[in-house]
Amino acid sequence: MPARIQPTARQLRLGAELRKLRETAGLSSREAAGLLSVAPAQMSQFEAGNAGITGERVRRLAAHYACTDMELIEALAAMAMDRTRGWWEQYRGVLPPPFLDLAELEHHATFIQEIATAHVPGVLQTEDYARAVFAYWRPDLPESELEPRVEHRGSRRLVLTREGAVPYTAVLHESVLRTRVADRRVARAQLEEILSLVERANVTVRLIPFDVDGFGGASTALIYAGGSVPALDTVHRDMPYGSAFVDAAAQLASMRMLFRRVEEASLDPVRSTEFIHHLLKEL
Numbered sequence: 626m627p628a629r630i631q632p633t634a635r636q637l638r639l640g641a642e643l644r645k646l647r648e649t650a651g652l653s654s655r656e657a658a659g660l661l662s663v664a665p666a667q668m669s670q671f672e673a674g675n676a677g678i679t680g681e682r683v684r685r686l687a688a689h690y691a692c693t694d695m696e697l698i699e700a701l702a703a704m705a706m707d708r709t710r711g712w713w714e715q716y717r718g719v720l721p722p723p724f725l726d727l728a729e730l731e732h733h734a735t736f737i738q739e740i741a742t743a744h745v746p747g748v749l750q751t752e753d754y755a756r757a758v759f760a761y762w763r764p765d766l767p768e769s770e771l772e773p774r775v776e777h778r779g780s781r782r783l784v785l786t787r788e789g790a791v792p793y794t795a796v797l798h799e800s801v802l803r804t805r806v807a808d809r810r811v812a813r814a815q816l817e818e819i820l821s822l823v824e825r826a827n828v829t830v831r832l833i834p835f836d837v838d839g840f841g842g843a844s845t846a847l848i849y850a851g852g853s854v855p856a857l858d859t860v861h862r863d864m865p866y867g868s869a870f871v872d873a874a875a876q877l878a879s880m881r882m883l884f885r886r887v888e889e890a891s892l893d894p895v896r897s898t899e900f901i902h903h904l905l906k907e908l
């Protein structure tokens with residue numbers, strides 16, 4: 626099987642987890658290759674996410690590595706066997722890979738927690754809001770490039786509305802809801818959309834008002850996606866020149882603590898909803 630031209634973030638994560646298990650066991654890549662009776666180069670391909678590996682081989686490696694975390698082993702085997710071609714695949718070759726990687730991350734998440742201090746989170750955005758944001762940051766984009774971005778962002782909403790939708794919690798700073806990325810009409814429609822979504826049992830939106838004291842996290846923005854086991858949690862962060870996926874254990878622990886602190890600074894869901902209704906009346 627030829628090497629993958631551009632592995633997805635999920636494929637890269639599987640390879641990285643296999644490499645961590647091997648290194649914890651104190652084995653070289655060559656020694657691990659011998660356990661599977663494959664060439665060292667193929668083992669390197671597995672760990673780089675450039676080649677697929679079977680669930681059975683994942684279990685065999687875990688046994689040789691003396692890994693006793695059966696939940697993690699089975700989660701990795703499931704990742705290896707997953708052949709999901711989700712809705713985002715229609716945009717492959719059309720949109721940059723990070724767009725697809727984020728959609729795939731959200732699709733497989735067991736829960737999603739988000740902090741937003743600049744824009745309304747992507748999964749909550751209306752079509753007009755999303756179009757205004759993309760057009761502002763990339764005014765050079767022709768319609769043929771702009772529309773797929775808007776459509777893709779709208780399709781990400783499925784993670785909240787599909788059957789078996791995962792729990793989603795967003796903590797928004799008041800500035801997010803007061804900033805008009807377009808005009809008054811778009812702002813009203815966006816607030817109404819959020820109020821509609823919070824009626825769903827799996828969606829929670831909390832608000833941090835301007836007058837909250839001691840809130841030093843005004844520049845915080847992240848998406849925390851729960852994995853099938855905690856060790857496979859992932860954080861997505863927007864960076865100045867792109868996006869990054871964070872999965873190191875220490876960093877994940879830091880992001881969990883950060884989310885808790887930001888959540889503690891927010892209003893409870895009922896008061897947050899009342900606050901949004903108040904903002905809507907002001908428009």
